[in-house]
Amino acid sequence: MASPLALALLLPPTLLFLSSVWCLFSNYLIARNVGLPIIIVPISPENPLWMILARHILPIVQYIPFGNGYFSRFCHVGWEFDEKSKSHLELGDAFMFVTPGKNWVYLCDADAIGDINRRERQGEFARPVELLAMLDVFGPNLSTVHGQDWQRQRKCTAATFTEHTNAVVWAESLRQGKQMLEYWKLAGSAGVRSTAKDVRTLALDVLVKAGFGKSFDFEGSGKMRKSNGPLSYRDALGLILHNAIPIFALGPRLLQRLSFVPGLGRLGEATVQFKKYMVDMYEESKQNPQIRGAQGNLLTSLVQASVEDKLISQEEVLGNMFVFNFAGHDTTAHTLAYTFTLLAAHPEVQDWMAEEINYVVEGDDPLQWSYDLFPKLNRTLAVLYETVRLYDPLLSIVKGTENQPARLKIGEKEVVIPAHTRVILNLNALHSHPRYWGDDGLEWNPSRWIQVAPGDGPSIDREQLVIPVAKAFIPWGEGMRACPGKKFAQVEHVAAMTAIFRDHYVVPVNQAGENDAQARSRVLDVVKDTGMLLLLQMLHPERAALEWRKRA
Structure with missing residues (x-):
């Protein structure tokens, strides 16, 4: 029988693992209704620890059969540079990352990107300033505020x-x-x-x-x-x-x-x-x-x-x-x-x-x-x-939907981007x-x-x-x-x-x-x-x- 100390040590990582699995599953159900190709990424691209360690870990695990090699292709910081437009030629102008954090839509369609940039002024597809909160080290600035503060x-x-x-x-x-x-x-x-x-x-x-x-x-x-x-x-x-x-x-x-x-x-x-x-x-x-x-x-x-x-x-x-x-x-x-x-x-x-x-x-x-x-x-x-x-x-410009879903025409297809979704303008692919x-x-x-x-x-x-x-070219x-x-x-x-x-x-x-x-x-x-x-x-x-x- 495991000791109380061992149980106490195992409980936090076990709960974290189960929580991640549940969030991943929930996000998958949401993504499945969008109608875009799906790539399951078991670790969020926003995970700071993974951002630091990915390059060192991937050479060890890249041969593990997971998602037709998608794990080694997409689960590291900088994959966009390695892929260029290859992933979009393979999967289409837009595809979705399903992660334990948020879902991410990667986009390589010039007309759709232009539409997003125009609609940001109307309050849609806003830049998620929380990703840049680290830039507040000396005070609030143009990169970390939004709304009226940003306009001022x-x-x-x-x-x-x-x-x-x-x-x-x-x-x-x-x-x-x-x-x-x-x-x-x-x-x-x-x-x-x-x-x-x-x-x-x-x-x-x-x-x-x-x-x-x-x-x-x-x-x-x-x-x-x-x-x-x-x-x-x-x-x-x-x-x-x-x-x-x-x-x-x-x-x-x-x-x-x-x-x-x-x-x-x-x-x-x-x-x-x-x-x-x-x-x-x-x-x-x-x-x-x-x-x-x-x-x-x-x-x-x-x-x-x-x-x-x-x-x-x-x-x-x-x-x-x-x-x-x-x-x-x-x-x-x-x-x-x-x-x-x-x-x-x-x-x-x-x-x-x-x-x-x-x-x-x-x-x-x-x-x-x-x-x-x-x-x-x-x-x-x-x-x-x-x-x-x-x-x-x-590598990219990050936009997103906040509390409301947003319609977006991608090529000849109109899709509904769910609320709380990152929308990534994939510059390397676009360029x-x-x-x-x-x-x-x-x-x-x-x-x-x-x-x-x-x-x-x-x-x-x-x-x-x-x-x-x-x-x-943006x-x-x-x-x-x-x-x-x-x-x-x-x-x-x-x-x-x-x-x-x-x-x-x-x-x-x-x-x-x-x-x-x-x-x-x-x-x-x-x-x-x-x-x-x-x-x-x-x-x-x-x-x-x-x-x-x-x-x-």
Whole structure:
């Protein structure tokens, strides 16, 4: 007979198991009435423990016969990148995950997705803000509120992303790009393995300039300044962004209490120091209206909305400043890392882009290049579009039904999405489906975005950037919840490419016995070795050593 202690230990996991089985069965009964293909997923994609452990457990259990292999295909974070449009070609434009948590509808239909984005403004298919509650670490913000609070904050924050801000981003990205290139050239023929780290520094420096009006020179390899004193603005923010997961999991207050744990002390200090900097700058801008008008950065714009317009609280200013930096840092950095590595493997695209840059830009000093040049760099922007099409840092956009079911037309069929259901706009599938992108949809080909208008004169003057299927390309989202920093990101990427590739090009460093073609193929394998951590990123970018050379 089992002892009372053994029973006490077995009771909680047994009850949890039975509860999960019951919820899974109940959700299956609900899903069966929808009429979409069903995939049974015994662990909820929202389970935080499974999100962390799945990659380590799946190699062990992938051969267990469960649901025709669906367990190993769909039960891990990042399966959308692995599948691309394959699952939708197999199962249809929409299918359902039945889980012990909520049911999930995965959607790859451009018209239906457009309908969802339009109807969100009417209160349907709202973004489930509870999934982003972790972003509240410094205060309520645009990502974690809804309803009237969202509308109020949106009004304030939209005003911060102006053409003035974009001009600042342009100039700082050119400066940082020039300095980063000079650092990379020092490596010579040995090449640079720190590309992914270095672009994080560039992205951070641009954010600090545009967000706080503080300027720093580029420092290579992502190394923090050595200092025994308090962290600087940039270093505190950089440490926070680089360690976002433990901050979200533990929160700033618990981090400070765990300062005795190796590695957490400095991180706890960074959260305290960063908030202090934001509060000090808030108070400084609040007391001095001339600072707000003179600097015109994101922080001072939000302070104006708080102090003069009385639309946003101090806590909301701090919360939005953090979430803007968080949302704009890793997404930009990972995209830049992908772009540089892909360009190294595609010299023909480098030449094509450099031809445009040299045609548009005059003068040798990037610091003198006007923001007015940005709209003319269509090929350079096309390189960004093609990169985020295939390597969007966000695998999907999550919407959902709340207390009421909602009708949705998917292709020629109308279905009723039950209440309390996640609706997933599957970006990886949408951005690669042959219906929208043709048979070469999995190939990285930036020229697909460029069309030449009829007329006289050089064809490069008549080139236009055209989105092949507008509704099938939404890397920054669409509708009322679209990313407000969309143009910010585009300007930063194009400026960095312009500063670096005008006079230089990049090649993979050949390993022993390799020719150039083999080296390029190996670098593409590094790109394909991609997975989902906090965002989609290359798992081992340091394996691609890149050499920078001056154009003849």
